[in-house]
Amino acid sequence: MSGPLGFLLNPQPPRQHPYHLGGLSEILNLHALNEARAEITTWPGYAVTPLVALQGLASKAGLGNILYKDEGSRFGLGSFKALGGAYAVLRYLKKEVSRQLGVEPDTSSLIRGEHREITEMLTVVCATDGNHGKSVAWGARNFGCKCVIYVHAHVSQARRDAIAAYGASVLEVKGAYDDAVRKAADDALENGWQVISDTSYEGYTEVPRDVMQGYGIIAAEAATQFPAGVRPTHVFVQGGVGGVAASLCSWFWESYGSDAPRFIIVEPANADCLIRSAGAGKPTPAAGDLDTIMAGLACGEVSVIAWEILREGADAFLTVTDEAAASCMRLLAEAPFGDARVVAGESAVAGLAGVLLAATDPEKRKALGLSESSVVMLVGTEGATDPALYEQIVGRSADAVRDSMLQVADA
Ligand SMILES: Cc1ncc(COP(=O)(O)O)c(C=O)c1O
Known part of the structure; x- marks a missing residue:
């Protein structure tokens, strides 16, 4: 059509x-x-x-x-967007810590950095045109893991700086938002990172549902x-x-x-x-x-x-x-x-x-x-x-x- x-x-x-x-x-x-x-x-x-x-x-x-x-x-x-990405980051970290320790940590212990030896080894990644990436980066900083955010060429410098201010690496991808989504998924697979996306696609629905x-x-x-x-x-x-x-x-x-x-x-x-x-x-x-x-x-x-x-x-x-x-x-x-x-x-x-x-x-x-x-x-x-x-x-x-x-x- x-x-x-x-x-x-x-x-x-x-x-x-x-x-x-x-x-x-x-x-x-x-x-x-x-x-x-x-x-x-x-x-x-x-x-x-x-x-x-x-x-x-x-x-x-x-x-x-x-x-x-x-x-x-x-x-x-x-x-x-502050409500979604950061919440999904937290859910992911809780799951990982409880998988490794056998008990689910509470949020305040993550904020205090009590499980840093586990969370610091983990990286969350997503594509963004600004707001979702900021939420994921904010969540990563608050709850203690690493973060990589992909942006396309039209995302303004002000939006990129706002994400980087939370300690995330901000990388540019050729093309539009959907190309950045694909790049985030491919790189996550290659590097063992967790995609925290606000969009779902076939085979990837659990995290966007949390968002x-x-x-x-x-x-x-x-x-x-x-x-x-x-x-x-x-x-x-x-x-x-x-x-x-x-x-x-x-x-x-x-x-x-x-x-x-x-x-x-x-x-x-x-x-x-x-x-x-x-x-x-x-x-x-x-x-x-x-x-x-x-x-x-x-x-x-x-x-x-x-x-x-x-x-x-x-x-x-x-x-x-x-x-x-x-x-x-x-x-x-x-x-x-x-x-x-x-x-x-x-x-x-x-x-x-x-x-x-x-x-x-x-x-x-x-x-x-x-x-x-x-x-x-x-x-x-x-x-x-x-x-x-x-x-x-x-x-x-x-x-x-x-x-x-x-x-x-x-x-
Ligand atoms: C300010 C703002 N409004 C609305 C939307 C649309 O949300 P969704 O992609 O969940 O439809 C976005 C997505 O990034 C956004 O940043």
Whole structure:
């Protein structure tokens, strides 16, 4: 299939059966999420991220409310990815230590370096376009192993430096994200390293499942933050390989059953593997050249286990342009309709770009059941993770936007 797709209702009617009957709970489930949550919430620096109500913007778009879960402050790493990669590193190290010692170590003993003689001999590796690699490198430093991260040529120096700051070796690979994924897998095999990938492929699903289970905290936290008596009717969430979207989708579907919100997956027009896969009914590569400012979403191939969930749980797929993303970053920074200002990076705003596109287009609005009573949840998946690019797009630095927030609050 080639040419623009742009908007597609899932040809497979979603949620025809309870979550567990679809066999999907073997991929992600609340039991494993609770395990991840019990672990991650004990880490130093854990804090619930804010859920910001963008009521003014919602009214302007003819919607009831927009609830924006702002992941920009997650563990000081700037994105939701802090939850996944680092958790998978920890799970791997615990397994290795317990394999060698016969007892599972607790997290604090790893943080204190009590098993360094084992963990220092281990190396974790992954491909990244920025955020996932930072999480893996951070996890490796916190829990005491070595780390090698592969980036492609378009990953900015600022993003590489942020990873190297956690002590990882950062190596460049020719090609795009998917080439870096393959290189990480090949080198791991050759050197006896452990791949900690956020994407799954045939024969490699266990670690990405841990990564996605860590992301589940976003939905679990949000559910405790919704205004009393309010549940979202729609979730617009951005997709790279589909991991975070599948994680949210599974949480809402398993927790709310037939009351689960509609799920709309939003991708860059140039990195459209999820909508292509939905159209073809099977994993299908992106048709675009993956050249987009939304670096975290520049993925050419779906994660196979994420895809299995989205195939059944997503209601629709949308693509958005770089221009739409840039103007949504400015919109959140300027907050012209009286909402709180938000610092949001390029990949954070795809969901917002998608809902504004859908809400103002009569055909899409009707097809998705959007109305003045709709409550839309978005996940702002990153803050200004590339500060120079943020300033170039928004016209002000992230700090200047934050300062103006404080002035508004003081006034
Ligand atoms: C900021 C940001 N948002 C969204 C995504 C997409 O996540 P996934 O690849 O799990 O779909 C990424 C992936 O790196 C990201 O960095």
